Amino acid sequence: MPDEAKRQHLPAEDKKEQVVMTTTADGEKEDQDMHAFWHSSSHLLAHAVKRLFPETKLAIGPAIENGFYYDFDREGGFTTEDLPVIEEEMKKIAKANYRIERFTLPRDEAIEYVKQQDEPYKLEMVLALPEDEEISFYKQEDFTDLCAGPHVRYTKQIKAFKLLSVSGAYWHGDEKNKMLTRIYGVSYPKKEQLDRYLKQLEEAKLRDHRKLGRELELFMTSEAGPGFPFFLPKGMVLRELLVDYWKELHREAGYVLVSTPMILSRSLWEESGHWDHYKDNMYTVVIDEQDYAVKPMNCPGGMLIYKNKPHSYRDLPLRMGELGLVHRHEKSGTLHGLMRVRAFTQDDAHIFMTPDQIEDEVSGIIRLIDRIYSAFGFKYRVELSTRPENSMGDIEDWNRAESVLQKVLEDMGADYRINPGDGAFYGPKIDFHIEDAIGRGWQCGTIQLDFQMPQRFDLEYTGSDGAKHRPIVVHRTALGALERFIAILIEHYSGKFPFWLSPEQVRVLSISQQNSAYAEEVFKRLRLEGFRAELDVRDEKIGYKIREAQLAKIPYMLVVGDREAEEKTLSVRSRDEGNIGSLGIDAFIVKAHELNTTRYDAAAVDTEDE
């Protein structure tokens, strides 16, 4: 999608040009070149597929953020076993070095041409093109594809490529349409670049939170509850620390906390509109012959709390936070470790306010979210999603709300993108996306203006004029879901959490059995000081113990032997820097306390992003 947008922003003449891949190109020019390069690579793929399997029908084959894909329609599709064969054919075509030529046709002839090619998907695309659009084709040898371009000039330019995976994809991305077979690939002008990219993919796999979560014993999953993760003791420590930090920030920002029930009656969900709009995602249960639903969102419960007593304008803004465990029935194919689950804890809040408080409140939320993300050194993307087609309520309200959100973003100088038509049905929203290890963006924070709830629940407050008014409700999350945020933290740090966040902060390692007593003394002292310390006095060599502690990614290893016992010191080994020398016990404790209280995070201030 962003790539599509990028291409369309090119000046018209650039679309026609054939791209000479220059080694000196950088920045935007390089992006454009690579875009064309990948696009040409997808043609190379399609060319090979048509040679090998002429009965295949072509759908679309764009460049994407990292590489390209092509969607094909073929009886039986393709499997991963077909990929090496197709790659071989691609090599032949590249080597033959066909000239890639562009030509245009008047609309009628273009339609006729595509009909002759017997490409139904292409025909659909030509027919959908605007009347005045120039219709271009790109041709290499006997392969021709309807395409806006631009492309590289010769097939030989595509030197290094690899087909990565096969998957299903709906035509036009609509699940009502036919499922096509999509082949993903990546390519580069030089083999070293391809190798580097493939190596990056391998490294990303090493920091996959599902792998690290198992190895570091943070969480587990079970067939007994697909999509319902289990937190193990160490994962729970991490989670609690995160929650402590969250509570601290929210207390400072003037939030109060509430907790609403997990199960509420059908009539409440009917009132909120969820029973009509969200039923497919809700788990229901019958209690005393009455329908109830397990909450998929916290808002209706929050509305009831607001209504529990009358409010004055003096009470507003009321910032009501809730770490609410919600359940949503997600389709089985979408589950993904801790990132995409069926039960998750939203760091939710509902802010009730007067209309003239919207700007301050929204910008306050944005600052809070920015503060949290920055504390961990996350890069994130902001999107403003506007009115969708199936929106409810007054267009006037929508326009006003959208412009308020936009104004706040502008005033704060935020770098954001507009996502037209992607808002919730009840109001526009600002979304915050954080990237995972392999560059996939995950929505975490969200700020949603909600017009529906205050009305449906008939919320009101007494204004300074003594009259009843309807409050504005903003629904927001900062971390999004604890589960997802923890998954992102795991990948972000490759499991090497900063000291304050580490489930095990320090491990005391004895050199030999005769040092056990001193090791235990040190260990007890650390525990007494409140650190998460462990003791390893096993009958093993020091190298072995260090290796284990290192693999467990423990920030500090304290090695103690005869020398340390004698001098009452510690030999400090850092997970990241190795042996950093000898330190007195007290000196170490002071330093460690400082790391804890400042929540110092080396990764967040490091300019290098690994």
Place this chain on the structure above:
RNA sequence: GCCGAAGUGGCUCAGGGGUAGAGCAAUUCACUCGUAAUGAAUAGGUCGUGGGUUCAAUUCCCACCUUCGGCUCCA
């Protein structure tokens, strides 16, 4: 849910119509050791679940479950 792939001891993986093997981890013993793996021995698996074919299934077939890569959806 859909398309494709995969499920073998705690983990990583090999094998294959005649009821299974390695490395690491675990346990025991010996070594008493100075910054990423001391050695030896032992134990551990109804090969995801349920059917079917067969004299015989973990291996072949079918269904289901789960996981992985995508699509769709979303925190």
